[in-house]
Amino acid sequence: MIKKKKLPEATIPTSSMADIAFLLLIFFLVATVIDVDTGIGLTLPEYVPPEEQKEVKVDPNRMAAVLINENNDVLLDGKIISVFQIKNALKPRIESKIDLPSNKKLIVSVKTARETVYNTYIQALDQIKEAYFEVRDELSNQKFGNKYDDLTAEEQQSVKDAVPIIISIAEPEQVKK
Amino acid sequence: MTFEKKRASTKQEIPTASMPDIIFMLLLFFMVTTTLREVEVFVKYSLPEAEAIEKIENKRLVSYIWVGKDKRVQINDNIVKLDEIQDIMYKKRTDLPNIIVSLRVDQNTDMGYVTDIQQELRKASCLRINYSTRVKS
Numbered sequence: 001m002i003k004k005k006k007l008p009e010a011t012i013p014t015s016s017m018a019d020i021a022f023l024l025l026i027f028f029l030v031a032t033v034i035d036v037d038t039g040i041g042l043t044l045p046e047y048v049p050p051e052e053q054k055e056v057k058v059d060p061n062r063m064a065a066v067l068i069n070e071n072n073d074v075l076l077d078g079k080i081i082s083v084f085q086i087k088n089a090l091k092p093r094i095e096s097k098i099d100l101p102s103n104k105k106l107i108v109s110v111k112t113a114r115e116t117v118y119n120t121y122i123q124a125l126d127q128i129k130e131a132y133f134e135v136r137d138e139l140s141n142q143k144f145g146n147k148y149d150d151l152t153a154e155e156q157q158s159v160k161d162a163v164p165i166i167i168s169i170a171e172p173e174q175v176k177k
Numbered sequence: 178m179t180f181e182k183k184r185a186s187t188k189q190e191i192p193t194a195s196m197p198d199i200i201f202m203l204l205l206f207f208m209v210t211t212t213l214r215e216v217e218v219f220v221k222y223s224l225p226e227a228e229a230i231e232k233i234e235n236k237r238l239v240s241y242i243w244v245g246k247d248k249r250v251q252i253n254d255n256i257v258k259l260d261e262i263q264d265i266m267y268k269k270r271t272d273l274p275n276i277i278v279s280l281r282v283d284q285n286t287d288m289g290y291v292t293d294i295q296q297e298l299r300k301a302s303c304l305r306i307n308y309s310t311r312v313k314s
Contacts, residue, residue: 014197021200028207037233037279039309047299068288114289121288122225122308129229172292 040125042167053171064093064108068124070115083120086127087134094135098162105163111170125167132165139163216254220245222283227310233277239307240269244282248290259293266301281309 066086067075074083081089090108097106108128112121133148140148140159148159220243233239242262243251250257252265270276278298282291298306 017197018193018200021197021204025200025204025207028204028211032207032211037236037239037307037309038230038312039233039279039307040227040229041231041233041277041305041307044295044299044304044306046304047296047302112288112292114287114292116288117284118282118286118288118291119225119284121291122227122284122310125308126227126229126310133229169295172296 040122040129042125042169044169045171058107059104062097062104062107064090064106066108066110066124066128068110068112068116068120070113072117072120074124083123083127086124087131090128090131091135094131094163095138098135098139102161102164105166107166107168109168109170128167129165132163136160136163216241218243218251219256220247220249220251220283222246222281224281224309224311225284226313227308228313230310230312231307233279233307235277238273238275238277239279240266240273240276241279241281241309242294244280244286244290244294246283246285248286250294259297262294262297263301266298266303270301270303275305276303277305277307278303279307279309 063077065075065077069075072083074081074086076086076089090106094106097104110121110124110128136148136159139162140146140151140155143159144151144155148156151159222243222245241252245251250259250262252262257265266278280291280294295306298304
């Protein structure tokens, strides 16, 4: 009688499976770029050809003109200030116009020289935005007792209506050389 | 009198049989969330820093324009000239009407150059823009 050879059990060795999966995992961990797109949002005005441009008179009380020259000096309504003072200079002006109708809100106009460094422009824009955000936060706190981000959509809209962000980018002018 | 040490009768091993499953779960998560870079950026740039920043809500709408240290402008996979921007962006806008243009501009660029690009964008009526910035730490 021939003894039947016992067949070894047909199994795939799974002990190294974890290692293989780990390698793959590490690859994807390294390859993942979770880049968040953050930045300062802005809406440009529509393009109007120079011949059709009209000058619209705006009440000087509504305007806050921020001028930045090529030496990165900032002029806010005729006064020289540093970039980091813009926020505190604008805040009271925004606050004073909360209760006014929407056609009387503050307009912040930003104008730069051609040689101004982009970084300074962003710093200035950042300061302006921050002034608006802080006023919005304070108003939300007064009205609803919560931060702006934590309000419901309707409450946010009412705050938005009271403090609209109006930033005007000045029309580029022909410069004499 | 000798004392016999009491030993727990249970096995002192961590069951590793489910380890591959757990790792596969993690692996799947990362595979799903990974977005491999679609475009290669040719220009060198370093973004300015800002605090009052917003997240772009809808990533699908975003289209990028890079401006490098050497003033080269890149859209998609190509370096483009200033006067080509209008045509390219206009085509993009017809495909995606409410496109957001994210400007990734090097922090030492002249504003005049940025203004020129903005003028081109306005002519192409891509009006929603976003100045890409890093978070100030």
